[in-house]
Amino acid sequence: MSDNASNTPRFDGRAVINGQRVDARDGQTFECLSPVDGRLLTPVARCGAADIDAAVAAGRAAFEDRRWCGMSPAARKRVMLKFADQLIAHADELALTETLDMGKPVKYARAVDVNSAANCIRWYGEAVDKVYDEIAPTPSTALALITREPVGVVGVIVPWNYPMIMAAWKIAPALAAGNSVVLKPSEKSPLTALRLAELALAAGIPPGVFNVVPGYGQEAGSPLALHMDVDCIAFTGSTRVGKQIHVMAGQSNLKRAWTELGGKSPNIVFADCPDLDRAVEAAVGSIFFNQGESCNAPSRLFVEASIKDAFLEKALALVPRYQPGNPLDKSTVMGAIVDKVQMDTVLRYIESGRSEGAKLLAGGEATEPVKGGFYVQPTIFDGVKNDMTIAREEIFGPVLSVLSFTDAADVVRQANSNIYGLQAAVWTRDINRAHGVARALRAGTVHVNQYDEDDITVPFGGFKQSGVGRDKSLHAFDKYTEVKTTWIRIDSPV
Numbered sequence: 001m002s003d004n005a006s007n008t009p010r011f012d013g014r015a016v017i018n019g020q021r022v023d024a025r026d027g028q029t030f031e032c033l034s035p036v037d038g039r040l041l042t043p044v045a046r047c048g049a050a051d052i053d054a055a056v057a058a059g060r061a062a063f064e065d066r067r068w069c070g071m072s073p074a075a076r077k078r079v080m081l082k083f084a085d086q087l088i089a090h091a092d093e094l095a096l097t098e099t100l101d102m103g104k105p106v107k108y109a110r111a112v113d114v115n116s117a118a119n120c121i122r123w124y125g126e127a128v129d130k131v132y133d134e135i136a137p138t139p140s141t142a143l144a145l146i147t148r149e150p151v152g153v154v155g156v157i158v159p160w161n162y163p164m165i166m167a168a169w170k171i172a173p174a175l176a177a178g179n180s181v182v183l184k185p186s187e188k189s190p191l192t193a194l195r196l197a198e199l200a201l202a203a204g205i206p207p208g209v210f211n212v213v214p215g216y217g218q219e220a221g222s223p224l225a226l227h228m229d230v231d232c233i234a235f236t237g238s239t240r241v242g243k244q245i246h247v248m249a250g251q252s253n254l255k256r257a258w259t260e261l262g263g264k265s266p267n268i269v270f271a272d273c274p275d276l277d278r279a280v281e282a283a284v285g286s287i288f289f290n291q292g293e294s295c296n297a298p299s300r301l302f303v304e305a306s307i308k309d310a311f312l313e314k315a316l317a318l319v320p321r322y323q324p325g326n327p328l329d330k331s332t333v334m335g336a337i338v339d340k341v342q343m344d345t346v347l348r349y350i351e352s353g354r355s356e357g358a359k360l361l362a363g364g365e366a367t368e369p370v371k372g373g374f375y376v377q378p379t380i381f382d383g384v385k386n387d388m389t390i391a392r393e394e395i396f397g398p399v400l401s402v403l404s405f406t407d408a409a410d411v412v413r414q415a416n417s418n419i420y421g422l423q424a425a426v427w428t429r430d431i432n433r434a435h436g437v438a439r440a441l442r443a444g445t446v447h448v449n450q451y452d453e454d455d456i457t458v459p460f461g462g463f464k465q466s467g468v469g470r471d472k473s474l475h476a477f478d479k480y481t482e483v484k485t486t487w488i489r490i491d492s493p494v
Contacts, residue, residue, distance in 0.1 A: 008034075009096065013044030013190070015051060015214060016197035018058035019207025025050040030187060030216070035103035035336040036327050038372030044190055047215035049223040052182070055211040056229050059153040059180030062208035069150050069178030073129035080125025080176055082203035087118035087164075090199060094164065094192055096328075102160055102189035103336030103374070104290055105327045117168035117196075120472075123456045124172040127474060136485075143488040148481040150178035151256065152231035155224040157217075157245070159237045160188035160338050161293040161396070167193050169460075170234045173476040175200075175210065182230070183212045184221050186237075188338050190214040217241065225249060225257075232256040234479060236295075238394075239419070239465045246468075258469035258479045260295070260461055262394040263422030266415035267298035267451060268405075268437065270428040271307045274449060279427045280314040282451040283400070288322040288334050288378050292398035293342075295466075296423040298451055300384075300391055302411050305404045312361065312382060312402065319362045322398070324375040336373045337397060343374040346397030350379055353390040358401070359383040386414045394420070408433060412440045421463030425451045444470075 013032060014021040022045070023029075029043035045051070062068055068076070087094065095110035104113070136144035154174045158166040163185060171181050185193035197212040213220055225233050225248035233255055235245045242259035249257035267286075273279050286298050303311045327335030337343040343366060350364050363379030376398055384391050384401040391401050405411035415424060425447040426437045438446040444462040447453065454460075459470035469479050 008039060008041060008100065009093070011042040011097070011191055012194065013042040013214070014194075015045045015047055015055070016194060016210075016212045017051065017055045018211065019201055024048065024215070025054070032101065032191065033339070034100045035338050035374045036100060037370045041100055041191065044187070044214050046219065047213045048219045051213050051215070052220055052223040052227060055182045055213045056153055056155075056224075056227050058208040058211055059182050060229055062206060063150070063152050063180045067206040068175075068180065068209040071178075076176060076178065077125045077129050079204040080121055080128070080172070083200050083205065084118045084122035084125065086199035086203050087114060087121065087196075090195070091115075091118075094195060097191050097195060098164060098189075099327045099335070101191045102163060102338050103327055105332045105335045107330045107332070108290070113162060113164045117164040120165070120168040120456055121172045124176040124476075128176040131474065131477065140492065141490050143490055145486040145488070147484050147486065148177070148477070149484055151480055151482055152179060153229060154179045154181050154480060155227065155230040155233040156181055156183045157221050157224065157233070157235045157237065158183070158185055158193070160186035161290060161295075163189045164192045164196070166236050167196060169471040169476070170236075171196075171210065174234070174480040175205065177477055177480045179232075179480055180208065181210050182224060183210070184224050185212065185214055187214065187216050222248065226252045228253045230255055232258070232480060234258045236260040236471075238262055242467060256479070259467045260469070260471055261465060261467040262420055263295045263297070263462065263466055264300055264392065264394055264418050264420045265296055265298045265423040265425075265443070266300045266302055266418075266441070267425045268302045268411050268415060268427065269304065269307070269311065270408075270426070270430075270433065271304040272429040273307070273427040274429045276307070276311065277314065278450075280311060280318065282425075284315050284318045284322070286451045287400045288398045291324075291334055291337055291376070292346075293338065293396050295394070296445075296452065298423070298425060299395060299399065299401060300415070301400055301402045302405050302415065303402060305406055308402070308404050312380075315380065316362055319378050319380065322378040324367055324369050324377065326370050334378065334398065336370070336375050338374070340374050342396065343376060346376050346395060346399065349390055349393070349395045349397065349399060353381045353384070353388065353399070353401070356388045356390070357383070357385075358388060358390060363398070386417060392418065408437055412437060416440075416442050419465040422466040423447070423452075423462075
């Protein structure tokens with residue numbers, strides 16, 4: 001890995017199956033291009049059903065011979081901690097890889113993505129030998145044990161926006177619980193996932209336990225979701241694909257399907273907001289962070305009518321801070337859109353906002369701070385109505401829709417009139433209103449007087465069509481373990 005961030009390092013795009021770097025069975029590859037400037041990073045194995053079969057077989061063999069799940073929780077913990085240490089030891093390399101592969105600013109890739117992924121792996125490693133089983137309160141003639149066992153082979157499909165973090169949220173509890181894992185990263189950003197598999201092997205995770213198979217959704221993701229020897233599928237991505245994952249789970253072996261899907265999160269600011277400047281910073285910073293490519297981005301901003309003009313004046317003053325720049329420059333705070341397809345999608349949504357009557361206050365155009373790259377200006381629309389396309393659909397880009405409201409009942413109705421229910425926020429000085437609105441909002445997480453403060457100890461997931469199940473916290477073990485009852489009859493000798 002070069003020390004000069006302006007150079008393209010050498011990458012290995014081959015799959016990792018049973019502890020070995022391998023080409024796709026049919027030898028096919030696809031080009032991995034950098035959104036920073038369009039350069040070719042490396043050819044990547046274009047894996048298909050045969051490669052998925054090989055990876056699942058490796059995972060099944062590892063599970064059946066108990067090379068990993070047979071270790072004591074304390075032993076698995078030691079390996080997981082070494083795995084986390086490997087990420088930190090290779091932090092600069094991983095951050096540069098993430099930036100070149102999906103376009104986020106390198107300073108955030110280093111400070112946020114690498115550190116968060118390592119912390120997640122470390123936390124689940126530490127947790128696994130501290131989770132106790134149960135004894136049921138049965139009559140004295142029986143002893144009933146309630147134990148958790150790993151489900152077996154876990155298929156994981158992750159998106160392109162936070163490749164390391166999304167992978168860690170799933171592989172860490174799955175591995176800590178003793179499962180084997182087959183990870184299919186997005187074809188838009190597969191490189192850090194492939195490197196994670198190597199670092200896992202270096203930490204002592206046995207071959208076959210953690211496999212990474214890159215490829216396209218229909219060619220590799222579908223065979224994984226349909227595989228009859230995969231016991232559980234964990235997916236993060238669009239609601240459209242998530243629905244297909246659930247259908248495939250039912251069509252195959254009724255595998256458990258856990259899906260963290262889209263969002264159109266409402267950010268609600270009341271006139272008695274305790275700190276308007278802080279609310280503005282959070283609203284603008286959270287939608288433009290990661291180029292708006294976040295499922296939990298607060299893309300619907302509801303501001304009480306009496307303070308909307310003052311709020312927007314402050315918000316527009318912050319927009320120049322978020323103009324896209326070279327992601328490899330450590331002063332850049334907003335980088336590149338992941339590829340041209342996604343950039344064109346974002347621009348189509350912006351055009352729909354214009355055509356449906358929203359008022360464009362800032363941005364709205366593609367830009368090119370680095371020649372050959374894919375960049376969109378930070379964009380703010382005012383006068384948005386809740387039935388407009390930009391207020392209903394997930395854009396996954398730096399586009400903020402501003403709506404107004406007059407009272408709590410009005411804004412709760414507007415906020416909940418959406419298919420999604422991932423996150424929300426309420427800004428108010430009134431503790432009764434904060435609790436009342438938070439309870440009324442149909443969302444997996446509701447922030448109060450902040451947005452997106454976070455910790456590995458709290459669950460993440462959504463209501464409605466934002467998905468099924470929870471990532472993070474001890475609740476994640478529920479997805480990757482089976483609960484078994486062992487009933488023992490006791491014939492008392494006394």
